Amino acid sequence: MKNSNKKYVVILGDGMADYPIDELGGKTPLEVAEKPNIDALCAKGELGLVKTVPAGMKPGSDVANLAVLGYSPARYYSGRSPLEALSIGIDLKDTDIAIRCNLVTLSDDEPYENKVMLDYSAGEISSAEAKELIEYVNANLGNDVLSFYNGVSYRHCLVRHNSETGTEFTPPHDISDRRITVYLPKGLYGEEMLSLMKKSYDLLKDHPVNVARVKAGKNPANSIWLWGEGTRPALSPFEDVYGLKGAVISAVDLIKGIGIGAKMKVIEVEGACGTYETNFAGKAESAVKALLEDGCDYVYVHMEAPDECGHQGDLKHKILSVELIDRVVVQYIVEKLREAKVDFSILVAPDHPTPIKLKTHTSDPVPYVLYRSYDEKDNAFKSMTEKNAKASGIYYDDSCDLTAKFIKED
Ligand SMILES: [Zn+2]
Structure with missing residues (x-):
């Protein structure tokens, strides 16, 4: 049974796991980064591998974070x-039905169906202009059935009420500089969704906001682009x-959305921005x-931060991200919880790897460290690395089993 005085912390380094890198002599960022605090937890805890992306699912941060939170994707x-949307x-x-509504820049001249996707973010339009x-x-x-909601920058939402899924959409970031002809919505509601996109072009192309943007040399947000439909989880x-x-503490919309969906407290931290310049200290203080x-x-x-660096192939800052997580976040949280003399458990894990050389997510199992202040072990493995995790022989095929062990098995 759980003891209500005990505290539980998950330190989630998005995309932190990686593959061996030539530049590092075949080592990974986790092997090279100086992370004495995480490694101390490893030496007195358990190191293992956990599969966070179920077979057949895409290794998105949405899927993988649901898994680490203990909700089977x-x-x-x-x-x-x-x-x-949440x-x-x-x-x-x-x-x-919630549908992602991007503001995008399409080419001007051709009929709508033959236009080219010039910019899936409409020049990263400001939230105020987008609103x-x-x-x-x-x-x-x-109307009664369709509601558009403004979000952040180019990322907005269309809700279709009393409806169902079944439309085939294409993410606009997958078709940069291509003709949109074969990527237009199809299937159930395909025609209706296409008609909205076309009408939006007529509404937006000469809108004063866009006239001013063009004058300033910026990409106009001259069309909406619909994709990524789904229902409330x-x-x-x-x-x-x-x-x-x-x-939940995160700078990322969809992680906050998971927190809201799971009726958790979603804590906003000033200066939390999702890069290695994020307010790590603010996150640690808010957690404590x-x-x-x-x-x-x-x-x-x-x-x-580590995921962002992985996408950019930025090795130096990926290593730095891990080091900052270690010495700013982990060190502070462990210190404060020890000072408060509470029993606590910490799980350190990535959601998925974002290997530097691939610049995208993979589905490989990730290393985790599970440490309990009131049940210290003498672990043969003294450092949290991909290799050690594999060598440990401890493997969870379903991350919900690891979450259950983390929280319930005392
Ligand atoms: Zn990512």
């Missing part, structure tokens, strides 16, 4: 857009499943405050 994953405050009904455009689109195309509240008051002052039993501290 095979059962609970219902699309990325609904998670983002994070921008949309109260999705069970019968609503004006999305509100204008909603005033003209919204039916996440049981975290407290009902695991008996703990949980909190949640546990020691605000009555939380479990905190999920998500750090996007």
Whole structure:
């Protein structure tokens, strides 16, 4: 049985795991980074491998973070857009379909179907400009069935009420500089969704916001682009499943959305931005405050930085990200919990690898460290690395089993 005085912390280094890198003499960033605090937990805890991306699913951060939080993606994953919708405050009904609505830049001259996807982010348009455009689109195309909601920069949401999934969409970032002809929505609601996109072009192309953007040499947000549909995830509240008051700390929309969906406390940290320049100290302080002052039993501290560096192939800063997580986040949290003399368990893990040489996510199992302050071990493995985790012979094929062990088995 769980003891309600115990505290649980997940330190999630997004994309932290990697492959051997020639430049590092065949070592990985985790092997090279100086991380004495994580390695100390490893030496007195358990090191193993865990599969966070179920076979047949894509290794997205949405899928993998659900898994580490203890929600089986095979059962609970219902699309990325609904998670983002929750994070921008949309109260999705069970019968609503959430669809990602990008503001994009299409070429001018051709008929709509022959246009080219010039920029899937419309020059990373500002949220203020985007709000004006999305509100204008909603005033003209919204109705009882369709509602457009503005989000952040080029990332917005269309909700289709009392509806169902079944439309084939294409992510706009997959078709940069290509003609959109064969990538237009198809299937159920395909025609209706295409008609919205076409009408949005007529509404947006000469909108004052875009006229000013073109004048300033920026890409106009001259069309919406719909993709990534899904339904509200039916996440049981975290407290009902695991008996703990949980909190989530992250700079990333979809992780916050998971927290909201699971009825966890979502803590905003000033300066949290998802890169290696993020406010690591602020995240660590917020985590400790949640546990020691605000009555939380479990905190999920998500750090996007290593993943971001992985996508950019930025080896130096990926290593630095791991080192900052170690000496700013892990060290502080462990110190404060020891000072407070509470029994605590810490799980350190990535959600998925983002190997530098691939610049994208993979589905490989990831190393984890599980440490309990009240049950220290003498682990043969003194450092958290991919190789050691494999050599340990400890392997969880389903990350929910690891979460259950982390939280429930004392
Ligand atoms: Zn990523």
